Amino acid sequence: MIKVLFFGRLGDIAGAEERKVSVPEQVRTVDDLRQLLGEDGEALAKALNEPQVMVAVNQDLVEWDHVFEDEDEVAFLPPVTGG
Amino acid sequence: MIKVLFFGRLGDIAGAEERKVSVPEQVRTVDDLRQLLGEDGEALAKALNEPQVMVAVNQDLVEWDHVFEDEDEVAFLPPVTGG
Amino acid sequence: MDTLIRVQEADFDLQTEYDRLRVDNPGAIVTFTGLVRDFNRDHVAGSASVDTLTLQHYPGMTEKLLAEIVDEARERWSVIGVTVLHRVGTLAPGDQIVLVAVSAAHRQEAFEATSFLMDYLKTRATFWKKVNAGGEESWVDMHQADRAAASRWEASEAGGDDGADI
Amino acid sequence: MDTLIRVQEADFDLQTEYDRLRVDNPGAIVTFTGLVRDFNRDHVAGSASVDTLTLQHYPGMTEKLLAEIVDEARERWSVIGVTVLHRVGTLAPGDQIVLVAVSAAHRQEAFEATSFLMDYLKTRATFWKKVNAGGEESWVDMHQADRAAASRWEASEAGGDDGADI
Secondary structure: OEEEEEOOHHHHHHOOOEEEEOOOOOOOEHHHHHHHHHOOOHHHHHHHOOOOOEEEEOOEEEOOOOEOOOOOEEEEEOOOOOO | OEEEEEOOHHHHHHOOOEEEEOOOOOOOEHHHHHHHHHOOOHHHHHHHOOOOOEEEEOOEEEOOOOEOOOOOEEEEEOOOOOO | OOEEEEEEOOOOOHHHHHHHHHOOOOOEEEEEEEEOOOOOOOOOOOOOOOOEEEEEEOOOHHHHHHHHHHHHHHHHOOEEEEEEEEEOEEEOOOOEEEEEEEEEOOHHHHHHHHHHHHHHHHHHOOEEEEEEEOOEEEEOOOOHHHHHHHHHHHHOOOOOOOOOOO | OOEEEEEEOOOOOHHHHHHHHHOOOOOEEEEEEEEOOOOOOOOOOOOOOOOEEEEEEOOOHHHHHHHHHHHHHHHHOOOOOEEEEEEOEEEOOOOEEEEEEEEEOOHHHHHHHHHHHHHHHHHHOOEEEEEEEOOEEEEOOOOHHHHHHHHHHHHOOOOOOOOOOO
16 A cells, blocks of 8 residues: 655646555556556546656655655655745 | 045045145146146055046046136045945 | 844844844845745746745755855855755745855955855755645756856865955 | 935845735845945954944935936936935944845846946945054045946846746
């Protein structure tokens, strides 16, 4: 079971800012996870695959080939717009 | 009769921040005035002739060949150090 | 010598933060405040008036990223105190959003560090802005100009210490 | 849209000046405050502690020169409000000397205009500083670094309006 967070517009598209997800064994990297989540709908798949979307695991930015572990917190981050 | 102002260290060297000066007829430009004032003493002559000293007539910066008139206010300004 | 970083719903008070920086007896203090403009450039062409702005962030990660940005500023410039306050939640036009304040011995360091902190905050810290204008909500896009502003620091070496008086 | 220029013996209040600039609903406000440092770099090598600083100016001409500097800033950057307050008389370490505050729609203009105003104020406005340290008075010399800081604006075109958000 992992915790998935969707920020900014991704939360609206995913329909929730937070989801608990149990992942099949072959889903190992955050990119695998992104593809799995994208199976929920075309809009979310498209949004998660935007080139500027970043991903953090346990609040550290990681590359898309990063392998997450059970209980990890995985956050999908659209371009930031603070200030 | 003109009013002469000395600012910054020039006031200390001139011994006053302000002087009323009546000038001979042949003293026409502010450079002439500077040389006249320098006759009071070598220290003041040297200080007024420092390359960075500027001169204002009636609160406008002017060149050294500027011709002043009676009743004018002539100010000798060392490099500024505000802020 | 200290750093203050806070993400909060509450408003902040410029004088309070300034007074805190003054205690170290610096020669220069620069403050930057960002406020909600009444003009909605980010929303749609035609620019409906902004009713409210909602700021979301990633608690924990935001503070960590802000601390990293401040560390980077401290490596580049010789500054004394650094304060970064950023509000979240719902804000109205005219409200204060963000305060960056830097004290230093000399003015150049304080100016550059403050400007750098804002450029990096805008492009790296995990905040997201939603505009509510004319009953319609929409997430704000990052501005290309902000990316450009941040990238100008990437080429440059540590600037600043040219010894100007304050 | 207004400009406030004041040379005064009295202390000033950052919050008051900031609040005045806020009224126009800008997106960004930058403030610079210069303070008397306890460290006497300007006086002698060995750096006796500063007891007091005395600021002299040329009444009338100073205000005129400051107005010209502000006009020049307004020609170069699109800013809203500009405030320049400078104290004269005798000041102690920790005292506020000068405040420059600028409001604008976008942050880049506010940063650059404030920095420009300080650089020009330091090299063009008719103020003179005398340090009293260890019982000895001496007039401060202009810093080469301040000349250099001012000259960097002479080569450059009006900067700033790159459209960054605040």
